[in-house]
Amino acid sequence: MVDRGARNLIFLSRSGASKPEAAKLVKELSDDGANVHAFACDVSDESQLKEVLRKCAESLPPVRGAIQGAMVLQVRTDSGQLAQMIELT
Ligand SMILES: NC(=O)c1ccc[n+]([C@@H]2O[C@H](COP(=O)([O-])OP(=O)(O)OC[C@H]3O[C@@H](n4cnc5c(N)ncnc54)[C@H](OP(=O)(O)O)[C@@H]3O)[C@@H](O)[C@H]2O)c1
Numbered sequence: 001m002v003d004r005g006a007r008n009l010i011f012l013s014r015s016g017a018s019k020p021e022a023a024k025l026v027k028e029l030s031d032d033g034a035n036v037h038a039f040a041c042d043v044s045d046e047s048q049l050k051e052v053l054r055k056c057a058e059s060l061p062p063v064r065g066a067i068q069g070a071m072v073l074q075v076r077t078d079s080g081q082l083a084q085m086i087e088l089t
Helices: 020-031 046-059 079-088
Strands: 008-013 035-040
Touching: 008 020, 008 046, 020 035, 035 046
Parallel strands: 008 035
Antiparallel strands: none
16 A cells, blocks of 8 residues: 555554564554554444544544454354354354
C-alpha cells in the first residue's frame, strides 16, 4: 500500500507497537515516507475503538479503508466444550 502511494496508516492491536516486529514495521514504513501510527486498542471494545478514531480524526485525514485481520484461535480438546462451541456458531 505504501509502495502504491498510501501515506497515512494506522495499525490497531492490543499490543500496539510494543512487540519488536511491530516496531520494526512502523520504522520501515516511516522510513519509506509514510505517516504511521500503531495504537494499543482492542477492536472488540467499542469505547477503545471510538477513542482511537477520535484521536486520529484530530490530526489525520478521513479513513478511506480498513483491513480487518484480528484473530484469536482457541484450540480445545474437550469434546463437550467443542460441541458447545459448534452449537453456539
Ligand atoms: N495464518 C494463516 O495461515 C491464515 C490463513 C487464512 C486466513 N488467515 C486470517 O488472517 C488473519 C490474521 O491471521 P494471522 O495468521 O496474521 O494471525 P496473527 O499473526 O495472530 O495476527 C492476528 C493479529 O490480530 C491482533 N488481534 C487479535 N485480537 C485483537 C483484538 N481484539 N483487537 C485488536 N487486535 C487484535 C493480534 O495482535 P494483539 O495480540 O497484539 O492484539 C495480531 O496482531 C486472521 O483473520 C486469520 O483468520 C490466516
